[in-house]
Amino acid sequence: MSDGVNPREENSAMSPGFSIRSCGQEDETEILTIINESAIAYRTAVPPDRYHEPYMPRDELRKEMTEMTFFGYEQNSRLLGVVGYQPVKDVSLVRHLYVRPERQRLGVGTKLIAHVIRLAKTRRILVGTWETATWAIRFYEKEGFKLLPNKDSLLREYWEIPERQIGLSVVLGFEKSL
Numbered sequence: 001m002s003d004g005v006n007p008r009e010e011n012s013a014m015s016p017g018f019s020i021r022s023c024g025q026e027d028e029t030e031i032l033t034i035i036n037e038s039a040i041a042y043r044t045a046v047p048p049d050r051y052h053e054p055y056m057p058r059d060e061l062r063k064e065m066t067e068m069t070f071f072g073y074e075q076n077s078r079l080l081g082v083v084g085y086q087p088v089k090d091v092s093l094v095r096h097l098y099v100r101p102e103r104q105r106l107g108v109g110t111k112l113i114a115h116v117i118r119l120a121k122t123r124r125i126l127v128g129t130w131e132t133a134t135w136a137i138r139f140y141e142k143e144g145f146k147l148l149p150n151k152d153s154l155l156r157e158y159w160e161i162p163e164r165q166i167g168l169s170v171v172l173g174f175e176k177s178l
Contacts, residue, residue: 023070038098045132081108092120094127145172
């Protein structure tokens with residue numbers, strides 16, 4: 001589709017009481033819960049020196065919230081999923097896309113990624129994930145993202161992550177027309 005919106009997103013029925021909204025400090029505890037409950041899936045996919053519990057400590061989330069905007073998928077006043085959006089240089093980064101485990105595979109992630117794609121003011125949107133998180137890679141590919149071959153240089157240019165993590169990660173890209 002020429003405007004970069006996933007056709008399934010346009011054709012899906014919105015659930016009653018559904019909205020996507022900006023998250024603030026008042027959402028910190030719920031965001032942490034969503035991220036840390038969802039990230040348990042990484043326990044067997046990420047090397048032990050990179051996986052820790054909680055996956056995202058509170059102080060790390062606070063720092064991330066100063067660097068990016070978090071959006072939440074809310075239904076009936078309850079956050080069911082979150083995504084971070086961060087413009088960096090000439091790209092937009094999708095960061096921390098997590099959905100409560102009991103609400104996964106029901107379209108929440110699709111709605112959140114479509115929101116970020118619509119919001120992005122850049123042509124190129126990037127997301128990084130662990131190379132062993134095959135379920136996450138499949139999700140992004142289903143949403144129109146493609147694995148990029150120059151992942152090391154992209155990770156060094158747009159993210160601030162350790163070299164060890166660069167070696168264990170992939171980058172997927174989405175090109176939208178502006």
